[in-house]
Amino acid sequence: MNDGVGIEIERVTHGYTPKRGRPMVALDDISLSIPAHEFHALLGPSGCGKSTLLFLIGGFQKIQQGRIHTAHGDVCAPGPDRGIVFQNFALFPWKTVIENVRYGLEKKGIKGSEAEQTAKHFIDLVHLNGFERSYPAQLSGGMQQRAAIARTLAIDPDILLMDEPFGALDAQTRRIMQEELLAIWRATRKTVVFVTHDVAEAVYLADTISVMSARPGRIKRLVHASFNRSEDTAVFKSPEFTDMVEHVWDMVRDEVDEARRQGH
Amino acid sequence: MxxxxxxxxxxxxxxxxxxxxxxxxxxxxxxxxxxxxxxxPRFSDVLGAFLDLLQSGELLTNAIASLRRALIGFAIAVCTGTTLGAGMALVPWIRAALDPIVQIFYPLPKSALIPLVLVWFGLGDTSKTFLVFLGCLLPMILSTYNGMRGVDPLLAWSARSLGASRFDVVREIMLPAALPQILTGLRTTIAFMFLLMVSSELVIATNGLGYMIGAFGDQGSYPAMFATILVVTALGFAADRAFLALTDHLLRWRA
Amino acid sequence: MGVLRLVLRMSPVLALLAIWYIATSLGMIKPFLLPAPQTVAMRLWRDIATGQFALNAGLTMYRALMGFAIACLIGVPAGMLIASDRTVRWFCEPLISVGFPMPKIAFLPVFMLWFGVYDLSKIVMVSFAAIFTVVAAAEAGTRGVDRVLLWSARSMGASRAAVFWDVILPAAMPQFLTGIQIALPVSLITAVAAEMLMGGAGLGGAMLAAGNYADSPGVFAGIVETSLVGLLAVGGMTQLRRRLLRWHPEFNPR
CATH class of the missing domain: 1.20.890 (cAMP-dependent Protein Kinase, Chain A)
Incomplete structure (x- = not known):
């Protein structure tokens, strides 16, 4: 994939009916164009449908109305052009770290020493060297998420979908993982769609933030990074960064209140 | 060492x-x-009777007869049960067709089937094999079904987005993920196998360990009866230990 | 609407009954091997009308539930004791690990020898068959109680007895009930098998007599009757679990 549009979302509406209760509209007429190589954050209160939107892009749930389009055509099923990282890692617990990373490679037909070397490369990239033969249950949460990221990066997807990937980690680990993710993104320039409810995380990571409203989920505003996103970690202390966090937080606050009224 | x-x-x-x-x-x-x-009877007399039975070959012949019948029924039940259970978990119409039938037969105490297999197959090997098969089938269906239904869908999603086909997902993700529950069900099923083997032989048989226990009891040869009971106990225990060792090996990935 | 949905859901069973009916009325199967459903139904009705069903089912239930109750009354405290005392655990654990997988029914001739061929030996047999499951579950449940719960109760000033009644018992209750729920069908299986072996009244004895006289409608009616008893017992147990575990996430899905 070259320049231009990474993901094109056109008038997507999505609803569901809970076992007991009335039908709900999770996403209401969403249109969004995410350029290739952009780091895009979907930010909103819980229950706003941001994960649903991510799962639709991934092809895991069927699109009810509208269409989603990537460089590989219309999205209709999961595929290795769109890698995904989940909040709870979803590593295969009966496979070691390296077996997990090799899984997608083997599905691509890469076998033997080539698969081994590629897997090793990505394990090194996420600083898990030395833990290749460990089972997920033997690793900390942060290390499990590194393994999951390595597994997804190894199949070299154009698009990286991330569903609150650092949500289950402690604060220190989360900060380190954020820095490393940015470094990886700068090196690989993949299109990233990153779901989060953490305002500072979205501001720190993303080129563009879609602020989503509470149910029914709509995109309330698009916010572009207004400060210089250098590799300097001192960015957290810069007044531009703090201002932008405040600015975005003001937009989100109303939605959090609204979501609370709806009982989330 | x-x-x-x-x-x-x-x-x-x-x-x-x-x-x-x-x-x-x-x-x-x-x-x-x-x-x-x-x-x-004295424990030492029971040990003596055990050695006599061992020497005469009576114990071995009957143990082989029992285990052969039980294991054949058990093996067929495991294959059929896991297939049907997986089918129920994966295919909606198989679930719709089998679920009510499973629900109806689940509360039936399995020993009630002994007269049925007697009427159908008489006193021969087939009646006991079929009884073990019937008795072990439902627990296997249910543990496989519940195990596969309980698999985290995100694991399947991950595999799909890594390029796995639907068939790959069933074979490489759903089955291993359901394995802990299938193995738990298998352990209960092994216990059922022994239970049905012994009780059917006590009631309708002309050989086998259960038959020996009943016959020695009727003759009043109590040391031999106790010896055979201890052999059956040891067999059940050995099978359970071997199974637990296998489970530990297969599930070594759990912390 | 509810009735229609139930009929629809149960349609595989109805289809099975229809196949049974057609196969037997066309004479595709010997009535000795598979009597017609209406023959079995009539036999069932006769058993109910003559009071035979009530008598046999009552006797079987009595033996199974009596043995089951004894197994629970001894098994739960025993399991809790094993969980809390190291010496007791050292002595009992190997006995349980041998007793748990063994086919307990093999001891039936021993109990006949010791307790005769009447109710007592059957009840002891049922208790013996059921108790290992109860003890194992009670031990695991007690050992699995989160110690943070114990600590918070102690720090709020609860006495040892209060901790037992208010914390350990309810916290371990799901596990206890799981063990008991497995033990109940085991009790029924064992009661029926014991009755078959010893003969006499009761569902098991009646069925085996029918089997020995090649009275297949009697065998099939007996299977239906035993199923009804099993259904009653399992259903009652599920209700009890629901009642006792109202607070548990199991019955409070989010």
Missing amino acids: TAARIDRIIAGMIGYLPLVILALIWEATTRLGLVSPRML
Whole structure:
């Protein structure tokens, strides 16, 4: 994939009916164009449908109305052009770290020493060297998420979908993982769609933030990074960064209140 | 043999010391005349009877007859049960068709099927094999079904987005993820196998370990009866231990 | 609407009954091997009308539930004791690990020898068959109680007895009930098998007599009757679990 549009979302509406209760509209007429190589954050209160939107892009749930389009055509099923990282890692617990990373490679037909070397490369990239033969249950949460990221990066997807990937980690680990993710993104320039409810995380990571409203989920505003996103970690202390966090937080606050009224 | 290994063996032996103590209590009460030998033969007599049965070959022939019938029924039940259980978990119409039938037959106490297999197949091998098959089938269906239904859908999603086909997902993700529950069900099923094997042989058989127990009881050969009961107990225990070791190996990925 | 949905859901069972009916009325199967459903139904009705069903089912239930109750009354405290005392655990654990997988029914001739061929030996047999499951579950449940719960109760000033009644018992209750729920069908299986072996009244004895006299409608009616008893017992147990575990996430899905 070259320049231009990474993901094109056109008038997507999505609803569901809970076992007991009335039908709900999770996403209401969403249109969004995410350029290739952009780091895009979907930010909103819980229950706003941001994960649903991510799962639709991934092809895991069927699109009810509208269409989603990537460089590989219309999205209709999961595929290795769109890698995904989940909040709870979803590593295969009966496979070691390296077996997990090799899984997608083997599905691509890469076998033997080539698969081994590629897997090793990505394990090194996420600083898990030395833990290749460990089972997920033997690793900390942060290390499990590194393994999951390595597994997804190894199949070299154009698009990286991330569903609150650092949500289950402690604060220190989360900060380190954020820095490393940015470094990886700068090196690989993949299109990233990153779901989060953490305002500072979205501001720190993303080129563009879609602020989503509470149910029914709509995109309330698009916010572009207004400060210089250098590799300097001192960015957290810069007044531009703090201002932008405040600015975005003001937009989100109303939605959090609204979501609370709806009982989330 | 290393010192650590010897230590482990000694620790294991101490772990089973209570069984030895129990045997000693048994021997002591009968020797001291606290219990009439008509009610409880001496442990040493039981051991003697065991050696006699072993020497005459009677024990081995009957044990083989029992295990052959039970294992055939068990193996067919495991294959059929896991297939049907997986089918129920994966294919909606199979679930709709089988679920009510499973629900209807689930509460039936399995021993009630003994007269049925007697009417259908008489006293031969087939009746017992079929009984074990019927009795083991439902637990296998249910544990496979529940295990596969309980698999985190995100695991399947991950595999799909890594390029796995639907068939790959079933074989490489759903089955291993359901394995812990399938194995738990398998352990209960093995216990059912022994239960049905012995009870059917007590009621309708002309050979086998259960038949031996019943026949020795009728003849009043109590040491031989107790010896056979202990053999059956040891078989059940050995099978359970072997199965647990297999489980530990297969599920070594769990912390 | 509810009735229609139930009929629809149960349609595989109805289809099975229809196949049974057609196969037997076309004479595709010997009535000895598979009597017609209406023959079995009539036999069932006769058993109910003559009071035979009530008598046999009552006897079987009595033996199974009596043995089951004894197994629970001894098994639960025993399991809790094994969980809390190291010496008791050292002695009992190997006995349980041998007793748990063994086919307990093999001891039936021993109990006949010791307790005769009447109710007592059957009840003891049922208790013996059921108790290992109960003890194992009670031990695991007690050992699995989160110690943070114990600590918070102690720090709020609860006495040892209060901790037992207010914390350990309810916290371990799901596990206890799981063990008991497995033990109940085991009790029924064992009661029926014991009755078959010893003969006499009861569902098991009646069925085996029918089997020995090649009375297949009697065998099939007996299977239906035993199923009804099993259904009653399992259903009652599920209700009890629901009642006792109202607070548990199991019955409070989010």
